[in-house]
Amino acid sequence: MIDTQAVKKVKAKYINMNLAGPYPPDWGVREAVREEIRWLQDELATPCEVIFVGNMDAVTMGVAEIKQGRRDVFINDKLLEPGKRTARIMTLCHEIAHISSEQGDATLDFEDTLGDMLGKMAEKAMGR
Numbered sequence: 001m002i003d004t005q006a007v008k009k010v011k012a013k014y015i016n017m018n019l020a021g022p023y024p025p026d027w028g029v030r031e032a033v034r035e036e037i038r039w040l041q042d043e044l045a046t047p048c049e050v051i052f053v054g055n056m057d058a059v060t061m062g063v064a065e066i067k068q069g070r071r072d073v074f075i076n077d078k079l080l081e082p083g084k085r086t087a088r089i090m091t092l093c094h095e096i097a098h099i100s101s102e103q104g105d106a107t108l109d110f111e112d113t114l115g116d117m118l119g120k121m122a123e124k125a126m127g128r
């Protein structure tokens with residue numbers, strides 16, 4: 001399991017809100033975020049459920065959990081606010097790297113996975 005303490009904290013304190021649910025209220029924002037998630041999941045070949053969490057503390061932006069066949073990424077819903085797109089995508093990549101590597105922060109496997117993702121996306125952005 002990954003980031004065990006953070007997952008427990010999130011589950012204990014907060015209400016989970018899936019993108020399929022009522023949040024965020026603006027359809028345009030919701031569809032744009034869905035598109036980002038689809039793109040990243042395809043690009044990184046790492047399927048997972050992404051759940052935006054309301055009222056998460058100001059420090060925790062995301063948490064990944066692999067448990068009982070589920071691969072869940074919890075994202076602080078503050079990252080849905082205008083101007084937070086880069087931070088949101090960065091956090092999604094970070095948490096997806098946890099799912100893909102099945103390792104926690106500051107481990108070699110996690111850092112390698114994150115670096116590999118960065119390299120592949122930079123390569124794609126360069127068009128070759």
Ligand SMILES: [Zn+2]
Pocket residue numbers: 094098104105
């Ligand atoms: Zn992490």
